Amino acid sequence: MEKNEQKTTMVKKPEKKTEVEMQKNQISKEEVSQTDTALQPTSVTESEKKEEKLKAEKKTLQEKKKKTEAIVMAQNIPISTKHSAAICRFIKNKKIDSAISDLEAVLKFKKVVPMRGEIPHRHGKGMMSGRFPKKASENFIKLLKSLKANSNYNGLENPIIIGAVANIGERPFGRFGAVRKKRTHIKLVAKDITEKKPKPITNVNK
Numbered sequence: 001m002e003k004n005e006q007k008t009t010m011v012k013k014p015e016k017k018t019e020v021e022m023q024k025n026q027i028s029k030e031e032v033s034q035t036d037t038a039l040q041p042t043s044v045t046e047s048e049k050k051e052e053k054l055k056a057e058k059k060t061l062q063e064k065k066k067k068t069e070a071i072v073m074a075q076n077i078p079i080s081t082k083h084s085a086a087i088c089r090f091i092k093n094k095k096i097d098s099a100i101s102d103l104e105a106v107l108k109f110k111k112v113v114p115m116r117g118e119i120p121h122r123h124g125k126g127m128m129s130g131r132f133p134k135k136a137s138e139n140f141i142k143l144l145k146s147l148k149a150n151s152n153y154n155g156l157e158n159p160i161i162i163g164a165v166a167n168i169g170e171r172p173f174g175r176f177g178a179v180r181k182k183r184t185h186i187k188l189v190a191k192d193i194t195e196k197k198p199k200p201i202t203n204v205n206k
Helices: 002-064 081-091 096-107 134-154
Strands: 069-077 159-168 184-192
Touching: 069 134, 081 096, 081 134, 081 159, 081 184, 096 134, 096 159, 134 159, 134 184
Parallel strands: none
Antiparallel strands: 069 184, 159 184
16 A cells, blocks of 8 residues: 555646646746737837838928929921910019919900911000900910919919920821811910019229
8 A cells, every 4th residue: 555655646746847847938928928018019100100201301301402493395286386485475573463464354255365477456455456365375374374283283372384386296287187186385484573682782982
């Protein structure tokens, strides 16, 4: 009987050791998981910081590259080059809003676009020799609106139309090659012109 009791005691001892080892393993796993969770937010914050730095650099570059002009170009528009050249002369050295309002008046037959050549005079007050180019003025209004949007994007405060040019485009042949259709290239340039203050006059001869 004594021998059996000794055997039972000898078998129970390794069971106690395994339980202690299991507890240690569980504690070590919990510590590793805590360290992993602690490291995750730091990696996220580092990536966010890098993104913020890149955004700040882009903003500084955009602030440095401020434009003083706004340009609109259109190619091969199906309108008359003669009418478009007359409208370019009519628009030049004007503000964009005033040019749009003038062309809208042309569409309503209240204002005339002055033209060169043998053109009859129009009846009415303030009307000179010219015509009411409907199709060309509609296309120019679209271009002027896009020019206004570009000037607002570039940060121009008081944009004035400095350049307005119309040239002959690539004229395709009509049916059977008997007629060539009308095509024009148009370029509009607006610039911010601020009023310069006059310099104070100083007496030179004293």
